[in-house]
Amino acid sequence: MISRRKFFQAATLGSVGLTLGSRAVASSANMTAQAVLASAGTKGPASSGYSRMFPGLKPAVPPSPQDVEKGLHKLGEAMFDPNPPQIGMEENKPSSPPAGYTYLGQFIDHDLTLDLTPLSHAADSADDVAQIQNFRTPYFDLDQLYGGGPNLSPFLYQKNPAQRTKERFLIGKTSKGTPADLPRNLQGIALTGDPRQDENLILAQMHVAFLKLHNLVISSRKEMAASPHYKQEGDSDFAIAQRVVRWHYQWIVRHDYLETIVCESIAKKLEDMEKAKRVAPPVNFKIPVEFSMAAFRFGHSMVRNRYDSISHTQKDVTLEKLLSLTGAQGLTPPGAQENTALPDEWRVCWNRFFEILPTTSWINRAETIDTKIAGTLHHLDEPHLKQFSARVLGEAVEPSLPVRSLLRGFRAGLPSGEQVAAEVARRIPGINILKEGEIIDGPHKDILKNPKYGFRNNTPLWYYILKEAELEKVEVKDHKPQYGLSLGPVGSYIVADTMIGALVADRDSYVWSAGYPAWQPTLEGVSAGRGKSMANLLALVSSADDTEDNCDQP
Numbered sequence: 440m441i442s443r444r445k446f447f448q449a450a451t452l453g454s455v456g457l458t459l460g461s462r463a464v465a466s467s468a469n470m471t472a473q474a475v476l477a478s479a480g481t482k483g484p485a486s487s488g489y490s491r492m493f494p495g496l497k498p499a500v501p502p503s504p505q506d507v508e509k510g511l512h513k514l515g516e517a518m519f520d521p522n523p524p525q526i527g528m529e530e531n532k533p534s535s536p537p538a539g540y541t542y543l544g545q546f547i548d549h550d551l552t553l554d555l556t557p558l559s560h561a562a563d564s565a566d567d568v569a570q571i572q573n574f575r576t577p578y579f580d581l582d583q584l585y586g587g588g589p590n591l592s593p594f595l596y597q598k599n600p601a602q603r604t605k606e607r608f609l610i611g612k613t614s615k616g617t618p619a620d621l622p623r624n625l626q627g628i629a630l631t632g633d634p635r636q637d638e639n640l641i642l643a644q645m646h647v648a649f650l651k652l653h654n655l656v657i658s659s660r661k662e663m664a665a666s667p668h669y670k671q672e673g674d675s676d677f678a679i680a681q682r683v684v685r686w687h688y689q690w691i692v693r694h695d696y697l698e699t700i701v702c703e704s705i706a707k708k709l710e711d712m713e714k715a716k717r718v719a720p721p722v723n724f725k726i727p728v729e730f731s732m733a734a735f736r737f738g739h740s741m742v743r744n745r746y747d748s749i750s751h752t753q754k755d756v757t758l759e760k761l762l763s764l765t766g767a768q769g770l771t772p773p774g775a776q777e778n779t780a781l782p783d784e785w786r787v788c789w790n791r792f793f794e795i796l797p798t799t800s801w802i803n804r805a806e807t808i809d810t811k812i813a814g815t816l817h818h819l820d821e822p823h824l825k826q827f828s829a830r831v832l833g834e835a836v837e838p839s840l841p842v843r844s845l846l847r848g849f850r851a852g853l854p855s856g857e858q859v860a861a862e863v864a865r866r867i868p869g870i871n872i873l874k875e876g877e878i879i880d881g882p883h884k885d886i887l888k889n890p891k892y893g894f895r896n897n898t899p900l901w902y903y904i905l906k907e908a909e910l911e912k913v914e915v916k917d918h919k920p921q922y923g924l925s926l927g928p929v930g931s932y933i934v935a936d937t938m939i940g941a942l943v944a945d946r947d948s949y950v951w952s953a954g955y956p957a958w959q960p961t962l963e964g965v966s967a968g969r970g971k972s973m974a975n976l977l978a979l980v981s982s983a984d985d986t987e988d989n990c991d992q993p
């Protein structure tokens with residue numbers, strides 16, 4: 440069998456190779472190239488592999504790995520949620536975050552980690568995860584948006600030789616000519632820094648919003664000069680605009696997204712965690728596999744099988760449809776060279792996904808975080824899987840996302856949920872960890888208890904994280920308690936520690952701006968925080984370009 444390292448040496452990685460990000464490329468490049476890349480990316484040492492957050496925790500060696508894998512197949516397949524109802528519509532009752540947070544999570548994931556290891560080779564790296572190539576920089580530098588910058592990824596930018604150093608993104612046109620789609624080539628394939636950005640319609644539209652944000656900022660003298668921290672010596676207009684966009688996005692990740700998805704006990708500790716990392720910044724930061732192969736995959740449970748309304752014309756939209764409206768799938772009929780544009784009526788209205796004031800209509804809520812995964816994610820097809828994982832000739836395709844996640848975690852030697860929970864409780868005394876009865880109680884009991892599979896007191900980490908979220912209780916006056924609205928403490932810790940690590944490890948992030956914490960978002964409404972920052976950013980972009988003309992209607 441060809442080893443995973445040889446596999447990647449032999450593989451042609453196409454455009455992904457171009458978008459490694461400045462740091463990964465700069466490590467092996469000479470100084471001149473580094474200077475060029477600095478204008479496209481952030482500064483600091485290269486970092487391309489993965490790390491382990493709990494290197495001292497070794498998983499139990501199973502008597503029969505084949506039986507464990509059989510058990511993981513059964514467990515993954517049983518984590519099925521065909522069509523859950525929307526919840527939390529009663530007044531004064533806390534409800535799941537708006538569904539936009541699901542896709543903001545996926546957008547963030549695509550900024551931090553891309554592991555293309557074929558599933559069948561995942562075990563080769565169990566001993567040394569530093570050898571697994573991460574095709575994204577482990578920072579919030581939006582490399583999935585900027586690619587390698589105008590020099591390395593010119594296909595992402597408008598051609599305008601007279602305005603070099605002021606590069607604006609290309610924006611694609613919909614079937615009616617509205618600038619509201621990803622830019623695409625003649626085959627309909629999206630031109631992005633990471634092909635996964637065209638994986639579903641909501642994510643693709645969010646990518647477009649960020650492209651527009653960059654264009655808005657670079658065209659506005661006022662926004663570019665709104666803070667003295669934006670311009671650093673020798674910066675082009677492009678570099679300044681990129682910093683404005685990145686810092687606002689980083690602020691949203693830290694003060695809106697993270698605070699929305701972590702549980703209360705960890706939310707209270709975020710500031711201390713950040714301060715501690717600033718005192719001892721991570722050196723040679725890499726994304727931990729406990730995050731990429733388990734904890735941050737909690738987002739798969741937030742995905743809905745159908746959305747009630749994504750614009751005033753498109754109601755009751757299935758996930759399957761959202762997955763099909765992409766360049767890899769439905770935009771180009773077989774054999775045709777035309778019709779590669781997004782049909783105009785599929786432009787997303789952001790007030791269906793975030794609480795944008797004044798809210799005029801129905802807001803889709805994210806699915807609760809639990810051990811049930813939307814039915815469609817159990818049957819992904821080859822074009823979608825191709826964006827996420829290379830495949831070895833002859834390898835059987837595993838279409839179920841939960842099964843893939845469980846197998847990947849096992850093959851990479853992740854410690855069990857119980858091991859990690861005990862270690863997190865040691866680091867953060869007082870947090871609640873799950874008892875055996877709580878973990879196995881529920882529809883998966885028989886699989887979890889079956890001695891052949893060995894999951895007893897040895898729960899797969901991803902499953903444990905979903906289970907603790909499912910049992911995470913929010914007390915509500917005059918109502919029944921609510922569950923699954925955020926991660927539990929172990930998942931929250933892994934996600935928060937990784938994200939704050941990524942923020943602080945980046946010496947060009949806003950946390951290192953002179954006078955910190957003096958820097959505050961300068962774009963209108965973005966400093967509002969939890970539940971509001973991303974909504975306000977999208978409202979700003981929409982009102983500036985006036986393409987969301989249909990969104991005020993119910």
Ligand code: HEM
Nearest residue numbers: 541544545548552553554731735736738739827828843847
């Ligand atoms: C419709 C929505 C989504 C689809 C179809 C999807 C699909 C996939 C697929 C096919 C993989 C690769 C699985 C493997 O081979 O191991 C993957 C990986 C992953 N997904 Fe998702 N995903 C979705 C949403 C999300 C969300 C909302 C999040 C987080 C909030 C998320 C986080 C991750 C992470 C962290 C990985 C590992 C990435 C890497 O290291 O390469 N995904 N997803």
